[in-house]
Amino acid sequence: xxxxxxxxxxxxxxxxxxxxxxxxxxxxxxxxxxxxxxxxxxxxxxxxxxxxxxxxxxxxxxxxxxxxxxxxxxxxxxxxxxxxxxxxxxxxxxxxxxxxxxxxxxxxxxxxxxxxxxxxxxxxxxxxxxxxxxxxxxxxxxxxxxxxxxxxxxxxxxxxxxxxxxxxxxxxxxxxxxxxxxxxxxxxxxxxxxxxxxxxxxxxxxxxxxxxxxxxxxxxxxxxxxxxxxxxxxxxxxxxxxxxxxxxxxxxxxxxxxxxxxxxxxxxxxxxxxxxxxxxxxxxxxxxxxxxxxxxxxxxxxxxxxxxxxxxxxxxxxxxxxxxxxxxxxxxxxxxxxxxxxxxxxxxxxxxxxxxxxxxxxxxxxxxxxxxxxxxxx
Amino acid sequence: xxxxxxxxxxxxxxxxxxxxxxxxxxxxxxxxxxxxxxxxxxxxxxxxxxxxxxxxxxxxxxxxxxxxxxxxxxxxxxxxxxxxxxxxxxxxxxxxxxxxxxxxxxxxxxxxxxxxxxxxxxxxxxxxxxxxxxxxxxxxxxxxxxxxxxxxxxxxxxxxxxxxxxxxxxxxxxxxxxxxxxxxxxxxxxxxxxxxxxxxxxxxxxxxxxxxxxxxxxxxxxxxxxxxxxxxxxxxxxxxxxxxxxxxxxxxxxxxxxxxxxxxxxxxxxxxxxxxxxxxxxxxxxxxxxxxxxxxxxxxxxxxxxxxxxxxxxxxxxxxxxxxxxxxxxxxxxxxxxxxxxxxxxxxxxxxxxxxxxxxxxxxxxxxxxxxxxxxxxxxxxxxxxxxxxxxxxxxxxxxxxxxxxxxxxxxxxxxxxxxxxxxxxxxxxxxxxxxxxxxxxxxxxxxxxxxxxxxxxxxxxxxxxxxxxxx
Numbered sequence: 001x002x003x004x005x006x007x008x009x010x011x012x013x014x015x016x017x018x019x020x021x022x023x024x025x026x027x028x029x030x031x032x033x034x035x036x037x038x039x040x041x042x043x044x045x046x047x048x049x050x051x052x053x054x055x056x057x058x059x060x061x062x063x064x065x066x067x068x069x070x071x072x073x074x075x076x077x078x079x080x081x082x083x084x085x086x087x088x089x090x091x092x093x094x095x096x097x098x099x100x101x102x103x104x105x106x107x108x109x110x111x112x113x114x115x116x117x118x119x120x121x122x123x124x125x126x127x128x129x130x131x132x133x134x135x136x137x138x139x140x141x142x143x144x145x146x147x148x149x150x151x152x153x154x155x156x157x158x159x160x161x162x163x164x165x166x167x168x169x170x171x172x173x174x175x176x177x178x179x180x181x182x183x184x185x186x187x188x189x190x191x192x193x194x195x196x197x198x199x200x201x202x203x204x205x206x207x208x209x210x211x212x213x214x215x216x217x218x219x220x221x222x223x224x225x226x227x228x229x230x231x232x233x234x235x236x237x238x239x240x241x242x243x244x245x246x247x248x249x250x251x252x253x254x255x256x257x258x259x260x261x262x263x264x265x266x267x268x269x270x271x272x273x274x275x276x277x278x279x280x281x282x283x284x285x286x287x288x289x290x291x292x293x294x295x296x297x298x299x300x301x302x303x304x305x306x307x308x309x310x311x312x313x314x315x316x317x318x319x320x321x322x323x324x325x326x327x328x329x330x331x332x333x334x335x336x337x338x339x340x341x342x343x344x345x346x347x348x349x350x351x352x353x354x355x356x357x358x359x360x361x362x363x364x365x366x367x368x369x370x371x372x373x374x375x376x377x378x
Numbered sequence: 379x380x381x382x383x384x385x386x387x388x389x390x391x392x393x394x395x396x397x398x399x400x401x402x403x404x405x406x407x408x409x410x411x412x413x414x415x416x417x418x419x420x421x422x423x424x425x426x427x428x429x430x431x432x433x434x435x436x437x438x439x440x441x442x443x444x445x446x447x448x449x450x451x452x453x454x455x456x457x458x459x460x461x462x463x464x465x466x467x468x469x470x471x472x473x474x475x476x477x478x479x480x481x482x483x484x485x486x487x488x489x490x491x492x493x494x495x496x497x498x499x500x501x502x503x504x505x506x507x508x509x510x511x512x513x514x515x516x517x518x519x520x521x522x523x524x525x526x527x528x529x530x531x532x533x534x535x536x537x538x539x540x541x542x543x544x545x546x547x548x549x550x551x552x553x554x555x556x557x558x559x560x561x562x563x564x565x566x567x568x569x570x571x572x573x574x575x576x577x578x579x580x581x582x583x584x585x586x587x588x589x590x591x592x593x594x595x596x597x598x599x600x601x602x603x604x605x606x607x608x609x610x611x612x613x614x615x616x617x618x619x620x621x622x623x624x625x626x627x628x629x630x631x632x633x634x635x636x637x638x639x640x641x642x643x644x645x646x647x648x649x650x651x652x653x654x655x656x657x658x659x660x661x662x663x664x665x666x667x668x669x670x671x672x673x674x675x676x677x678x679x680x681x682x683x684x685x686x687x688x689x690x691x692x693x694x695x696x697x698x699x700x701x702x703x704x705x706x707x708x709x710x711x712x713x714x715x716x717x718x719x720x721x722x723x724x725x726x727x728x729x730x731x732x733x734x735x736x737x738x739x740x741x742x743x744x745x746x747x748x749x750x751x752x753x754x755x756x757x758x759x760x761x762x763x764x765x766x767x768x769x770x771x772x773x774x775x776x777x778x779x780x781x782x783x784x785x786x787x788x789x790x791x792x793x794x795x796x797x798x799x800x801x802x803x804x805x806x807x808x809x810x811x812x813x814x815x816x817x818x819x820x821x822x823x824x825x826x827x828x829x830x831x832x833x834x835x836x837x838x839x840x841x842x843x844x845x846x847x848x849x850x
Contacts, residue, residue, distance in 0.1 A: 145428075161424035164446055164475060180446075182476050186428035187450030191477075191484065194452070196508055203453050203485030203508060281610070284484060284507065287537045287561055289608040289694075300608050300692050305682050308636060309606065310560065312501065312531020312553045315636030331636065342478035342501035342530060351475065373692060375682050 033065055033087050033109070039136050040107065047132055047147040047156035052085055052111045055153045058127050060113045065090075067235060068221075069228050071214045073255040073269045075346075076354040078181050079120070079169065081127060083113040086210070088237045096229075096240035098250060101207040102215075108137040110207070116181070119170040130165050131183050132156055135193075135207065142205040144193060145186050160186045179351045188348050195282040208277045212241075213250040252294070256356060267364030268294050270357055274346055290321060303332050304368065305375035314343040325369025327362035336361055403437040403462075410434040416441035424449060432456050438494065440466035447476030451483040458850070461494025464518040464548065472498035472522075478530070480519075484508055490850040491517050498522055503549070505535040512536050513543040513849045521551030526576075526632030532558040533575065536565075538611065541848035545569050553632060554639050555580035556597070559587060561611035566845045567592060576633040577602045577642065578624075583609050586840050587617045598631045599642040600624035600666065605652035605700060606638065607676065607683070612695035615655040615705075618838035624648060626665040628719075641679060643668050647716060652676045654704040654785070657838045662712045667719040670806065671708055672771040673795055676701030678813070702777040702793055704785040707835040708770065709798030713806040717769055770797060772831070774812040774824075788830065796833040 031051035060083035089107035113132040117125035135144040147156035162185035168178035194203045218225045229245035232238035242248030253261030255270040276293040278285035288309050291301040303321030316334035327333040335345040336358050404411035416439050427449050433456035440462040461467025478501030488511040495518040496503045503519035506512050521529035533549035536542045537560040548571045549556030556575035565587035572578035578594035581587045582604040594600035605614040624647045633640040645668025663670040677684045686692030780792040787794030812823035
């Protein structure tokens with residue numbers, strides 16, 4: 001059993017009980033999904049105006065028609081818990097893709113709420129929600145911004161400038177962890193959420209998480225557990241999906257669940273989700289030559305025996321991004337472990353080290369010994 | 379009701395509500411303008427960047443602003459960031475905890491930075507990605523901590539961009555390159571003062587750069603032109619480097635081990651590392667303790683992937699054919715007082731400095747070998763010619779696939795590296811390390827015979843105006 005997953009289940013139970021306490025499926029915030037519709041041209045000043053979610057008894061509660069979802073392997077964000085929702089305007093649906101993010105229609109609203117648990121040892125810890133990021137599909141493309149929750153957890157106001165929020169929690173070992181959680185500024189969102197279109201030579205703002213392979217899993221809905229892709233299709237929010245997605249759609253391993261993949265497969269899933277939004281041929285870090293998507297087959301682009309580019313002092317004194325068999329002398333693991341502003345990777349979105357993720361990547365680097373080129377073989 | 383920030387006059391608290399009376403920092407600005415108050419908070423300034431409408435000028439008064447996170451621009455055209463002058467408007471990032479960079483812009487065509495200072499970024503100073511038409515004018519990017527290892531990598535850093543102008547700027551203290559232009563094309567870098575960086579100016583995997591009238595001094599290396607492997611823009615050339623002053627680039631190398639510039643020996647005036655069609659002329663090289671201009675190939679860096687060039691193909695984009703310097707034309711430069719004190723290998727870097735064959739024990743074997751190479755080569759030339767010299771160094775390591783047709787060279791100069799007619803570079807001596815002849819293993823074949831390299835090549839012809847007419 002994996003502690004992280006158990007905790008998520010517990011949180012979900014809290015969320016569902018919140019719905020039950022509400023006693024109806026009506027609008028939790030009093031606003032119908034989509035609000036007055038003006039978000040199609042300008043983002044709302046407050047989160048409530050979208051009519052997507054509210055917080056009740058410490059849990060994020062989606063409005064009626066707003067579908068919660070989770071990912072097989074999520075981005076690490078300082079051990080924050082996340083609650084994700086998607087909504088498409090009635091009568092519209094996303095188009096399925098085997099390899100890319102689902103193609104959502106104009107009017108789609110996606111939310112992702114970030115909260116911090118008081119004590120990671122508790123089965124049902126109290127959660128303080130810090131921000132909810134909203135991503136809407138306008139005619140011209142995706143647009144996103146963060147909303148900052150007030151202390152009373154009753155409303156959230158738009159926050160274009162971002163900032164730091166002091167947070168603390170008790171970790172699994174009973175130690176108190178305190179850090180300055182960074183809420184990205186609105187343009188930092190596009191650092192990760194952008195793709196370079198090689199044809200137009202312009203940046204296109206894009207979704208990251210909702211790919212078929214990362215959505216292809218069960219989720220505990222109000223009515224019981226169901227495959228997420230099947231649920232979206234049945235709700236009329238997704239077209240073109242295989243009849244039996246659980247069996248027919250690609251599936252990304254759950255990074256911390258060994259029953260879902262080998263160390264190599266889970267580490268590559270972890271690297272894809274935590275790194276490849278930038279480190280891909282069209283991502284913000286396309287200039288580095290380090291590409292960490294699950295489909296990458298070239299050793300050099302995976303960092304093996306690759307001298308760093310544009311790294312400055314962040315080499316840690318090491319010569320190559322990945323030295324097969326030697327995670328103690330690989331820049332990749334050094335930077336995943338670091339919390340220094342100019343050194344840590346990912347560059348945006350965390351301030352503490354993902355110790356479990358780091359261990360997985362270290363295991364992957366160790367396991368490359370004998371299976372990848374040897375950096376000293378010259 | 380929130381007012382859009384693109385309006386000329388704004389009344390939100392953090393902005394200077396100067397409309398309707400008195401002078402405003404926006405006076406004289408054409409188009410939309412947002413004036414930032416001297417007392418503005420980071421969040422307010424960051425919001426102004428995020429909400430900048432196309433063709434907006436964001437104006438700062440003389441004031442020092444401190445930031446915990448970077449300032450970001452994205453997917454917006456025609457923005458100007460204008461301060462009240464170098465040393466007057468100061469963006470201080472010394473207490474940053476966020477992404478580590480100062481200003482980051484992506485997808486920002488027609489972008490202008492003018493009249494301000496960035497200070498003590500943890501990472502790069504000002505990075506611009508994927509933009510067409512970017513200018514820096516009178517911008518200063520500096521690091522003030524005496525410990526260079528605390529400094530950011532690059533100062534002014536356009537990458538994968540087009541039509542770039544960097545002029546009248548000062549960059550000091552970068553732990554990699556002060557002015558770094560990467561994977562870009564159509565570039566003018568002129569009249570800048572770059573000093574106390576590891577590399578003063580670096581042009582990497584780029585095309586059509588005019589680098590002229592700069593003052594590159596007190597760096598580890600003054601001006602570097604590189605073509606590195608495995609990058610999307612994987613070819614570089616057609617550069618014109620002229621009328622620069624390259625002086626006293628004798629700083630101790632403070633780059634982190636593992637970064638490419640950590641291998642640049644102190645005392646380096648200029649390096650051409652791979653790339654083609656590169657002209658250096660009418661530069662003044664003065665008091666650089668090592669080699670004034672070295673022309674070298676990528677395999678000399680010791681990258682183990684180069685061994686894949688024999689067939690296992692570890693490198694992408696056909697780099698194996700692109701890692702050699704070719705059609706490099708070095709003429710009419712002036713040299714004085716160079717090469718008098720080449721950086722000798724630092725014993726602290728290597729446990730057994732008396733035995734270079736044991737270099738694998740060194741902290742960075744390649745850096746060690748390069749230092750050793752320049753040290754010995756200068757000693758060699760000194761002995762051969764009876765005086766200290768400014769060696770024009772060529773590694774003599776040759777593309778095994780090159781023919782006379784590849785670069786139009788002669789059989790004895792296949793890569794067509796030319797130093798002009800005899801006397802073209804004054805009395806500066808030439809040193810061919812002849813690594814090709816020795817298999818790169820030792821210095822036994824090196825020679826000062828320049829006969830095969832007295833040739834001329836077509837001049838680079840890009841006019842500055844072709845670039846500056848497209849940069850704001």
